[in-house]
Amino acid sequence: MKDKMFKYITMLTAILSVVFLFGIIISIFTEGFSVFSKYGFFNFLFGTSWHPTHEPAEMGIFGLIVSSIVVTIGALIVALPLGVGSAIYLSEIANPKLREILKPFIELLASIPSVIYGLFGMAFLAPFIRKVFNLPIGLNAFSASIILGIMVIPIISSISEDAFSSVSKHLKEASYALGANKIETIFRVIFPSAKSGVLTGVLLGFGRAIGETMVVLMVAGGSTAMFKNIFQPVRPMTYAIAAEMGETVVGGMHYSALFGIAIILFIITFISNLLMQMIINKGSN
Amino acid sequence: MKVREIKEFLGINILRSTIIISMVFLILFLLLIFIKGFSVLSLDFLLKAPKNGMTEGGIFPAIVGTFYLTMLSVIIAFPLGVLSAIFLVEFGKPKWFINIIRTAINTLAGVPSIVYGLFGLAVFVTLFNFKVSILSGALTLSILILPIIINSSEEAIKQVPYNFREAAYGLGASKRQVIIKIVIPAALPNILTGAILSVGRAAGETAPIMFTAATFFTRRLPKSIMNEVMAMPYHIYALMTEGSFPEKHVPIAYGTAIVLLMLVLGINLIAIIIRTKMRRNKKW
Numbered sequence: 328m329k330d331k332m333f334k335y336i337t338m339l340t341a342i343l344s345v346v347f348l349f350g351i352i353i354s355i356f357t358e359g360f361s362v363f364s365k366y367g368f369f370n371f372l373f374g375t376s377w378h379p380t381h382e383p384a385e386m387g388i389f390g391l392i393v394s395s396i397v398v399t400i401g402a403l404i405v406a407l408p409l410g411v412g413s414a415i416y417l418s419e420i421a422n423p424k425l426r427e428i429l430k431p432f433i434e435l436l437a438s439i440p441s442v443i444y445g446l447f448g449m450a451f452l453a454p455f456i457r458k459v460f461n462l463p464i465g466l467n468a469f470s471a472s473i474i475l476g477i478m479v480i481p482i483i484s485s486i487s488e489d490a491f492s493s494v495s496k497h498l499k500e501a502s503y504a505l506g507a508n509k510i511e512t513i514f515r516v517i518f519p520s521a522k523s524g525v526l527t528g529v530l531l532g533f534g535r536a537i538g539e540t541m542v543v544l545m546v547a548g549g550s551t552a553m554f555k556n557i558f559q560p561v562r563p564m565t566y567a568i569a570a571e572m573g574e575t576v577v578g579g580m581h582y583s584a585l586f587g588i589a590i591i592l593f594i595i596t597f598i599s600n601l602l603m604q605m606i607i608n609k610g611s612n
Numbered sequence: 613m614k615v616r617e618i619k620e621f622l623g624i625n626i627l628r629s630t631i632i633i634s635m636v637f638l639i640l641f642l643l644l645i646f647i648k649g650f651s652v653l654s655l656d657f658l659l660k661a662p663k664n665g666m667t668e669g670g671i672f673p674a675i676v677g678t679f680y681l682t683m684l685s686v687i688i689a690f691p692l693g694v695l696s697a698i699f700l701v702e703f704g705k706p707k708w709f710i711n712i713i714r715t716a717i718n719t720l721a722g723v724p725s726i727v728y729g730l731f732g733l734a735v736f737v738t739l740f741n742f743k744v745s746i747l748s749g750a751l752t753l754s755i756l757i758l759p760i761i762i763n764s765s766e767e768a769i770k771q772v773p774y775n776f777r778e779a780a781y782g783l784g785a786s787k788r789q790v791i792i793k794i795v796i797p798a799a800l801p802n803i804l805t806g807a808i809l810s811v812g813r814a815a816g817e818t819a820p821i822m823f824t825a826a827t828f829f830t831r832r833l834p835k836s837i838m839n840e841v842m843a844m845p846y847h848i849y850a851l852m853t854e855g856s857f858p859e860k861h862v863p864i865a866y867g868t869a870i871v872l873l874m875l876v877l878g879i880n881l882i883a884i885i886i887r888t889k890m891r892r893n894k895k896w
Binding site for chain 1: 626691724734755758862888
């Protein structure tokens, strides 16, 4: 009797995760639905002008989506070579003592709250970038990309390092036995067999960067104009939600539109997460 | 032969430079935070409330707020997470059912924190009418850290050797007794490591508490979990964006960042040390 009870209690708590996930999905879809029904899903998604407080309000989020993608790609351009490169170095070249110290250090860096990166970007990097490139505004897509990139380096590096160090020792030794040197072994043997692990790290970094709020809120600048160049202030999706929610009326159209943005954001991260799971499952089979 | 050697030399040094550049970036970033914020740090900064429109005084209410939010969210999420992990590992049947739950957990782990914030706003603040309060914020945070606690508890429980269970069964123990008396005690240090990591995560999050718990300024400390609170991460953001005296607000923001950084890094360092020790002293 007690045994049965115990089993059912643990089962119920495990089901809670499913309940919470559906709770999130249902709540954002319920609140976001009225913007779809009023403006039409495609007009909302592909409309290029975002003026939710004008009369009449214009609620097209295409510009916000483009801004999100721009800063995310910018971040990955910064973080990918540095993160994956340092992972290879740590796992294959660095001496074990250095690795013992650096590996936990990088994990530690991955835990720094994003608002602190935002502070650094806003108070230090943006004025610096403004001076160096002689720009009118330092808070722009370029600064946001760099900060996001620095923030994502430890995540990508830490996951890729796991992938590199789990490549079988036999493969490496076989490669050396055939006369290959270190770099040849890394690029022809280790990298190809760690590919899926690295890809997992990249997707995780992508999800982190596109869903990140505080850094873009503090550094991206916030202009709703359509993206033209990298040195222009932009308003990514998360920026719009965080900056505008305070001004909305609960249940109003602007409120609903911000939930609509959250739906799009949820779908994007859901797909990237699903891809990641597929890669992991394929790897483990 | 020569070309290969040059290639190897170049390759190794390019890889070496990537890690040096990454480390320089990250260490420079940390150093700058410390240099810029060091001047405002004092005992009063930790123990006094802000005054004169946030231009002077300390951050005590924000420290207290972060403490309440973090503790309450971990108290809610920890038992749920450990029990879920027990089900997944020990009762892992039927397979399709476990797969659904796993997919849900992995999806939850990837949901952006601002979406958690909106969920908290729609459900806890508005629908359940908990208002902007410690309770709403902690509930939101607890769902955010639940996947972390489940995953680390699962790993911890899986690491307990099968012999332990068989020995206990051999003595006539039931499955519940085996789990509660043998498996959980053996896995506890690793489970706690996961819980500690989730404390660090909850303490540093801003977006989930923006609309559910945090306020820019309140003179009083919270009297109950139905009050809104100041919190360190939100305080940094608010000082940088809503303040009207940037020359005075920015150093305070840096000082708050140091306190938050020390807290989060300290918490994570403890977890890492426990884990490393555990690996070394493992008796099985």
